Amino acid sequence: MEVKILFQSLLNSLVTFVFGFMSFIINGDRPLAKIPPVRNPLLLESASSLAKKIRSRKLKSLTIVEAYIDRIKEVNGLLNAMVSYRFSEARDEAQQIDEMLDSGQVPERYSEKNAPFLGVPLTVKEAFSVIDQPNTSGLINRKDIVCDRDAPVVDNLRRSGCIILGVTNVSELCMWYESANFVYGRSNNPYDIRRIVGGSSGGEGCILGAAGSVIGIGSDIGGSIRMPAFFNGVFGHKPSPGVVLNSGQFPPASKERSCMLGTGPMCRFAVDLDPMLRVMAGSYGLSKLRLDAPVDLRNLRFFSMGDDVRLNMASALDPELVEAQAQVRTYLQTKLGVTVQRLQLYRLKYTVDMWFSMMSTIDTESFTHMLGNNGPRVYPLWELLKRTVGLSSHTLPAIMLGLIEGLDKLIPERTQRLLAKLGKLREELENILGDDGVLIYPSHPKLAPFHNAPLLYPCNFAPTATFNMLSLPATQVPLGLSAQGLPLGIQVVANRYNDHLTLAVARELEKGFGGWAAPIGMGMYHEAIEHDTT
Numbered sequence: 001m002e003v004k005i006l007f008q009s010l011l012n013s014l015v016t017f018v019f020g021f022m023s024f025i026i027n028g029d030r031p032l033a034k035i036p037p038v039r040n041p042l043l044l045e046s047a048s049s050l051a052k053k054i055r056s057r058k059l060k061s062l063t064i065v066e067a068y069i070d071r072i073k074e075v076n077g078l079l080n081a082m083v084s085y086r087f088s089e090a091r092d093e094a095q096q097i098d099e100m101l102d103s104g105q106v107p108e109r110y111s112e113k114n115a116p117f118l119g120v121p122l123t124v125k126e127a128f129s130v131i132d133q134p135n136t137s138g139l140i141n142r143k144d145i146v147c148d149r150d151a152p153v154v155d156n157l158r159r160s161g162c163i164i165l166g167v168t169n170v171s172e173l174c175m176w177y178e179s180a181n182f183v184y185g186r187s188n189n190p191y192d193i194r195r196i197v198g199g200s201s202g203g204e205g206c207i208l209g210a211a212g213s214v215i216g217i218g219s220d221i222g223g224s225i226r227m228p229a230f231f232n233g234v235f236g237h238k239p240s241p242g243v244v245l246n247s248g249q250f251p252p253a254s255k256e257r258s259c260m261l262g263t264g265p266m267c268r269f270a271v272d273l274d275p276m277l278r279v280m281a282g283s284y285g286l287s288k289l290r291l292d293a294p295v296d297l298r299n300l301r302f303f304s305m306g307d308d309v310r311l312n313m314a315s316a317l318d319p320e321l322v323e324a325q326a327q328v329r330t331y332l333q334t335k336l337g338v339t340v341q342r343l344q345l346y347r348l349k350y351t352v353d354m355w356f357s358m359m360s361t362i363d364t365e366s367f368t369h370m371l372g373n374n375g376p377r378v379y380p381l382w383e384l385l386k387r388t389v390g391l392s393s394h395t396l397p398a399i400m401l402g403l404i405e406g407l408d409k410l411i412p413e414r415t416q417r418l419l420a421k422l423g424k425l426r427e428e429l430e431n432i433l434g435d436d437g438v439l440i441y442p443s444h445p446k447l448a449p450f451h452n453a454p455l456l457y458p459c460n461f462a463p464t465a466t467f468n469m470l471s472l473p474a475t476q477v478p479l480g481l482s483a484q485g486l487p488l489g490i491q492v493v494a495n496r497y498n499d500h501l502t503l504a505v506a507r508e509l510e511k512g513f514g515g516w517a518a519p520i521g522m523g524m525y526h527e528a529i530e531h532d533t534t
């Protein structure tokens, strides 16, 4: 056992060294390009606060829209987070809202209750349908497809008054945790551009982290909201299943997938999570939640798990994340006077196996079929050969997924065994959490890795995938920056339909740990920055 741990930590150091070295070769010894600091204070306000000021005419919607457009133009060249813009339409919409509010003639559908985000800019993950925006999910053979209508969740946010600035990058078919594809290229982390933004809602996490957006839409079947939220230091919430309608995204959300797939808010300020979730859920699923129930954090039961459970096939937890989780425990205990109980659920060890088993039972359409855009099937082995000589239009992770697809179906007894294990685990955790339990759990084993490094850690989505297969709501909460200037974070989990608990804890932890921290491009080139600014 000891030898295994030693070997793994040696391997980790080696990988970090090799990828750091590769980046050094590519970037030379030039100081790493950094995004400019945030200068406009409007970019530091929550969507809720902006909405209030727009309504009371302290601020014009157009001023805010222009501020975000300027910021996007300033950072996107370096980050490649947004892949399609609708700036002139956004300006027109902002102007119309300003004129309407100035006139004092505000129809009922734009009242504060019906349009809580009137005049506030929004960005959307490309996989969601937005009128006149591309509908590719990073597949080359879909690059010319344009949407002729909005996804229901996009429509809900538009009706709430949001102004869409554009759509953001994803991984190919939204099935990998690095956002790169042959339609849009690769997105870079705003805290260190040599690193990944995560996926599949990676462009969304990235543009939020860079202060180029304040609220956004993501979707999550194994961590696609929470991983990018973690790597880019923002909030991301995967709601309880059946609360936000998943339709209108590609790959399509079948009924069977809906227990695992969650569409939810991503944002920079904890206060925006609740109002966004209300709007996104709308008449479809809001009544399942109890967002109006008062929450007294001191009456909740807290549990902590993760730094002592080693998940099969996933990396060990980074020491800085172990420390961050310990600080969260201490904060909750001292600030709220609660006790945080350590939990050990040994079945969690098999998260990756259980998640794949569950996916294999619910997936109606084959991945290779979808890669071929439902035309001729794609042959992953052939694509792998083409990839080695740079001729495939598919990314390596997508090809690998195609290769392993269906492996689970080969051993049906194993799948059944794992699903039985999962059922027991779900029951066990649901009983522990009840209606007043909150679990804190790592968001990811590692801080944002270097580009391509996820290929070596393909199963590190395990800590987020846990709560898709368990159908529980989970919020990723940023916890400030590591010694190297990379975002830290933690997941907050509650029982099904208790989303109001995780959101309340997220707001509390933001108070204690500062929430989103503007990237100042530290990383290895810390000195260079200090020099720059003096």
Ligand SMILES: *[C@@H]1O[C@H](CO)[C@@H](O)[C@H](O)[C@H]1NC(C)=O
Binding pocket: 129, 130, 135, 145, 146, 147, 148, 149, 150, 250
């Ligand atoms: C996006 O593409 C999918 C799959 O081809 C299709 O079903 C869907 O209708 C498209 N969305 C829009 C809004 O055009």
Ligand SMILES: CC(=O)N[C@H]1CO[C@H](CO)[C@@H](O)[C@@H]1O
Binding pocket: 080, 083, 084, 183, 184, 185, 186
């Ligand atoms: C780096 C990169 O490939 N960026 C591309 C992102 O997508 C837009 C829209 O298709 C392209 O214009 C960029 O070149």
